[in-house]
Amino acid sequence: MTTARTCAARRGTCDGRPRAYRDAVLIDDLPTPALVVDLDAFDRNVATMAARWPGATLRPHVKAFKSTALARRLADAGHRGFCCATIREMEGMAAAGLGDDLLLANEVLDARRLGVLVEGGARITVAVDSPETIAAAAAGGVREVLIDVCVGLPRCGCVPADAGGLAEQARAAGLMVRGVMGYEGHVVGLEDRAERTARGDESMAVLAAAHEAVGGDVVSGGGSGTWDLNHTVTELQAGSFLLGDTAYAKLGMPFEQALSLVGTVISVNREGGWAVADVGLKSLGMDHGKPSLAEPPGARVWITSDEHLTIGPPKGQADPPARIGDRVRVIPAHVDPTIAYHERMYVTRGDEVVDTWPVDLRNW
Amino acid sequence: MTTARTCAARRGTCDGRPRAYRDAVLIDDLPTPALVVDLDAFDRNVATMAARWPGATLRPHVKAFKSTALARRLADAGHRGFCCATIREMEGMAAAGLGDDLLLANEVLDARRLGVLVEGGARITVAVDSPETIAAAAAGGVREVLIDVCVGLPRCGCVPADAGGLAEQARAAGLMVRGVMGYEGHVVGLEDRAERTARGDESMAVLAAAHEAVGGDVVSGGGSGTWDLNHTVTELQAGSFLLGDTAYAKLGMPFEQALSLVGTVISVNREGGWAVADVGLKSLGMDHGKPSLAEPPGARVWITSDEHLTIGPPKGQADPPARIGDRVRVIPAHVDPTIAYHERMYVTRGDEVVDTWPVDLRNW
Numbered sequence: 001m002t003t004a005r006t007c008a009a010r011r012g013t014c015d016g017r018p019r020a021y022r023d024a025v026l027i028d029d030l031p032t033p034a035l036v037v038d039l040d041a042f043d044r045n046v047a048t049m050a051a052r053w054p055g056a057t058l059r060p061h062v063k064a065f066k067s068t069a070l071a072r073r074l075a076d077a078g079h080r081g082f083c084c085a086t087i088r089e090m091e092g093m094a095a096a097g098l099g100d101d102l103l104l105a106n107e108v109l110d111a112r113r114l115g116v117l118v119e120g121g122a123r124i125t126v127a128v129d130s131p132e133t134i135a136a137a138a139a140g141g142v143r144e145v146l147i148d149v150c151v152g153l154p155r156c157g158c159v160p161a162d163a164g165g166l167a168e169q170a171r172a173a174g175l176m177v178r179g180v181m182g183y184e185g186h187v188v189g190l191e192d193r194a195e196r197t198a199r200g201d202e203s204m205a206v207l208a209a210a211h212e213a214v215g216g217d218v219v220s221g222g223g224s225g226t227w228d229l230n231h232t233v234t235e236l237q238a239g240s241f242l243l244g245d246t247a248y249a250k251l252g253m254p255f256e257q258a259l260s261l262v263g264t265v266i267s268v269n270r271e272g273g274w275a276v277a278d279v280g281l282k283s284l285g286m287d288h289g290k291p292s293l294a295e296p297p298g299a300r301v302w303i304t305s306d307e308h309l310t311i312g313p314p315k316g317q318a319d320p321p322a323r324i325g326d327r328v329r330v331i332p333a334h335v336d337p338t339i340a341y342h343e344r345m346y347v348t349r350g351d352e353v354v355d356t357w358p359v360d361l362r363n364w
Numbered sequence: 365m366t367t368a369r370t371c372a373a374r375r376g377t378c379d380g381r382p383r384a385y386r387d388a389v390l391i392d393d394l395p396t397p398a399l400v401v402d403l404d405a406f407d408r409n410v411a412t413m414a415a416r417w418p419g420a421t422l423r424p425h426v427k428a429f430k431s432t433a434l435a436r437r438l439a440d441a442g443h444r445g446f447c448c449a450t451i452r453e454m455e456g457m458a459a460a461g462l463g464d465d466l467l468l469a470n471e472v473l474d475a476r477r478l479g480v481l482v483e484g485g486a487r488i489t490v491a492v493d494s495p496e497t498i499a500a501a502a503a504g505g506v507r508e509v510l511i512d513v514c515v516g517l518p519r520c521g522c523v524p525a526d527a528g529g530l531a532e533q534a535r536a537a538g539l540m541v542r543g544v545m546g547y548e549g550h551v552v553g554l555e556d557r558a559e560r561t562a563r564g565d566e567s568m569a570v571l572a573a574a575h576e577a578v579g580g581d582v583v584s585g586g587g588s589g590t591w592d593l594n595h596t597v598t599e600l601q602a603g604s605f606l607l608g609d610t611a612y613a614k615l616g617m618p619f620e621q622a623l624s625l626v627g628t629v630i631s632v633n634r635e636g637g638w639a640v641a642d643v644g645l646k647s648l649g650m651d652h653g654k655p656s657l658a659e660p661p662g663a664r665v666w667i668t669s670d671e672h673l674t675i676g677p678p679k680g681q682a683d684p685p686a687r688i689g690d691r692v693r694v695i696p697a698h699v700d701p702t703i704a705y706h707e708r709m710y711v712t713r714g715d716e717v718v719d720t721w722p723v724d725l726r727n728w
Contacts, residue, residue, distance in 0.1 A: 031474075031728065032728075033728065063670055063671070085670060085671045086671060106630075106642075106671060107630040107631050107640075108630065109628060109630060109688070109689055110395075129631055130631065130632070130688055132688045132689065133630070133631075133688075150633060150636075154633070154636055154638050154666060154667060154674050155631070155640055155667065155669060155672050155674055156630065156631040156640050156672065157631070157633075159633065159634065159635050185669070264473060266470075266471040266472065266473060266497070266520065267471050267493055267494065267497075267519070267520040267521070268494070269514060269518070269521075269523065270523065271523050272514075272518055274518050276471075276519055276520050278470075281649060281651050281698070281700070281701040282700070282701050282704040285645060285650070286649070286650045286651035286701070287645050287650035287668060302518060303518060303519065304651060305519060305549070306427055306449060306700050306701065307427070307449045307450060307470060308519050308520065310518050310519055324473070324494055324496045324497075325473055325496065334645070336645070336646070336670050337645040337646050337650070337670065340646040340705065341704065341705065341727075342727070343727050363705075363706070363707050364395065364396075364397065
């Protein structure tokens, strides 16, 4: 692993030369910006979820983390079925030996790359919601499908009344229909728990009715935000609970923030009272707004630029909130598109870097 | 290049088998999401800018496009000096033989990777704005610097009154001070041209005064938004004009939108009246808000999800704005962080793909 020696030098632990005398790599040694995972918090999140959704009842969503190394840790914890949002994710998971039961929870019009995975011995299921996607699955060499049902989120999924007919079409095309899928994505982020419960129940009633018409063993759906509210699905499609972000933190769930983005202060303006860290728009998903700061405490994010974060002092103070060379810890507002910008996550225990998880499932 | 045959099949030009009988790859053949560059529009943008800022007076900003292939086209047009925002961009440009005059327009506390480029024969200049960054440049083996001056944007750059003293410190450390740099980033996006002019002039007066104190031949600054308003800098740091986005489109400049993101409609909901395309948060920089749609005309972006764009019909209409398999053309709200998500840009003339520009300068 490449390490930035200046930080160690700044801490007085070495003179800038390679430190062969100490094996441990510390977070302060990392080049920045660096995505850092707190492994103990991550493992606690896995355990909390597994207590409610053990083994195959949890189908972790690979789109949230895009890393086969992270996925392998989940497989070792007993979750060997995964769902993906892209064909690239499916290919990478199969190539990593994690192809026991892969669901592409998304529609595709060209399934031939999935057919190649079937030929290679992976179990591949794809979501279908139209005659066109059924035809594509059959033509591409996929053998198993779920009927994707719209349960209220304006996105993919058939009109509920069409589910049974589509299942018939799929079977007529020679496909095995494993069941249904429906994602209550319009519900999972609602901060009012009672509203999240009520609207989630409405969505799942739609899915259960569609399942009646479709048949099969699988009812797949849900997400981190409905992990303890959804009593309908046979398998939960959740991923964000593993690492967390500021949006999910508002839901009052028992999952911990396990991911942060570490930056270095590269400039300070004593007159204006701000500091500038080397993290920005190209290391942060911004659709949920600005990130937050875990360190320095109380400091506020003023501006997010391509490669910079301008940080103002805590309210009522005037001096810059950090010095040149200080590290900052940023909590992303949305974890999925944040990780998609990075090549790797550094896995840590306390201050020490104990592993690296390549983000090897990016792009399409 | 991988091509998606289903689209060609849908157009009736082939039966789904490889089309050896036709050499041309069309935009409709591309797997999606696909970043597509209109080469003629791009070349016109280059020519328009070069008429005002020829040769070395334009220092194109690599952060806007992160591609050595695109940079080489600019070098062939006479612009052989570039500026970068990351060390990775500097390394990639030097490795591609584009190291005649590379400016890292950003502060770093560990310049050793830049020193390696100097040893390799590249001309490397780095921005400094503090004793710490001067010390890092000297220790890292960099020989030339610009004094970065804050001209109003709350980001990097020294307090203007410090510029002369920092130049003395840099010279005392053995560094060649080529001049000053100051970026009026708080001004370049102002939609009111009179305000953009007035506030730009204020910023450049600050930079000119700092230049008096610092000396050297170079006054570097400006951006696409002040390309015809800035009369102070000796070299313009501009990049976004090359490809464009909806934010720059509001400024009424003579540059054309040369970049779009092509997606495929994978799902349609006849009851709700929406269509879903396979582009989303992981293919679009979202800090400037939602993207716009160039095709289908009049359709509106409702929701942007990780891998999906939900598109509603034009105002007053109720039917879905597209059919399954249709292509859509999305115009990003912010070009720089959009490109940073992609592995490549497809270069096109009319409907034909004539080249591919790898986005080879991502990450740090």
